[in-house]
Amino acid sequence: MTTARPGPSPTLTGLDVEAFTREGYVPVPDFLSDAQLRRLRGWMSEIEAWPADGDGWFQHDELGERGVVRTRTENFSPFHDGLRALLTTGALPAMAGQLLGEPAVLYKEKVNYKHPGGAGFATHQDAPAYPHLPVSVSCLLAVDDATVENGCLELAAGMHQQLLPTDDDGCVRPDITTALTFRSLPVCQPPLGMTTECRVCAVELADPVWFGRVVLTVFVGAVTVTIFGSG
Helix, strand or coil: CCCCCCCCCCCCCHHHHHHHHHHCEEEECCCCCHHHHHHHHHHHHHHHCCCCCCCCCEEEEEEECCEEEEEEEECCHHHCHHHHHHHHCCHHHHHHHHHHCCCEEEEEEEEEEECCCCCCEEEECCHHHCCCCCCCEEEEEECCCECCCCCCEEEECCCCCCCCCECCCCCECHHHHCCCCCEEECECCCCEEEECCCCCEEEECCCCCCCEEEEEEEEEEHHHHHHHHCC
């Protein structure tokens, strides 16, 4: 398969890092060129079409209003040269390392496919899913336009330093959610958004007529995780 060219390397100024520390997220506009975006969209079509019984990757399908649809692909980087290069070399791990304060390595990657009529994601924090990680940085790379009208990511900024009470499904309790103030993060010229999403509150809404894809990755500090895992 085609190997990705290294992405652009935006420089995160001290102000950006300070904003990240304060708010729990930082948008990086114009991360992808038109050519890189076209190539990424092609790669998304490739892996979405992979069979469900692949040797190592994971495809998740659900029954929706229009029949069985693919909603998620996970662990694809070992099997796609281009996406592996995009997620493990160049700008993405470099920026994650800047935000973590140490070299970063890819821990987890997946693609969410949001189909017309599909359900959104309830308010949640990622930290409960990774109890063995002391800290991580998540990256959301929008492949298609995500607007307020069709259901973009919404964040409760500044809530990344605490874990909120959850319900039986692992989502933030409804009574807590109603007390939060959310910011919409529309992506019309797909930028990269890095968040401490292991702890930030996030919610995505579904739209009845829109199809969109986002690449979600989790980076961890190589030094911290090595020390933490050594017991």
